[in-house]
Amino acid sequence: MSRSMVDAAYETLSQHKNSMAFADLWKGVCKEFNFSDDMAAKKISHFYTDLSTDSRFIQKNGRWQLKDRVKFKDVESEMNKLEIEEDDEEEISEGELEEDYSENYND
Numbered sequence: 001m002s003r004s005m006v007d008a009a010y011e012t013l014s015q016h017k018n019s020m021a022f023a024d025l026w027k028g029v030c031k032e033f034n035f036s037d038d039m040a041a042k043k044i045s046h047f048y049t050d051l052s053t054d055s056r057f058i059q060k061n062g063r064w065q066l067k068d069r070v071k072f073k074d075v076e077s078e079m080n081k082l083e084i085e086e087d088d089e090e091e092i093s094e095g096e097l098e099e100d101y102s103e104n105y106n107d
Helices: 005-015 023-031 038-054 073-088 094-105
Strands: 057-060 063-066
Touching: 005 038, 005 057, 005 063, 023 038, 023 063, 038 057, 038 073
Parallel strands: none
Antiparallel strands: 057 063
8 A cells, every 4th residue: 555645744743843834844745755846746736635634734823733742722722713803804794795896897
């Protein structure tokens, strides 16, 4: 069975004490799989999607870490910040949307 790119990323993060920037993590995966620049360009979006959806990883401030190394209270704190930001967003009524559309697209 061949090893996946996210498994390689997991091993890389397991060997590092601190979180890693995506670019550094990707460089390590490319090196391990001996990807050419062309092949790396073709695979980077697939790798990012897999990394984002794999429950073993977490991203914070553009850096990746293994989820089991992050304390729950830190994740909960980040979730609370997101909820506050959503509450602060201005709600727009349907009438305002129609008015805005009319002003911009009915010339």
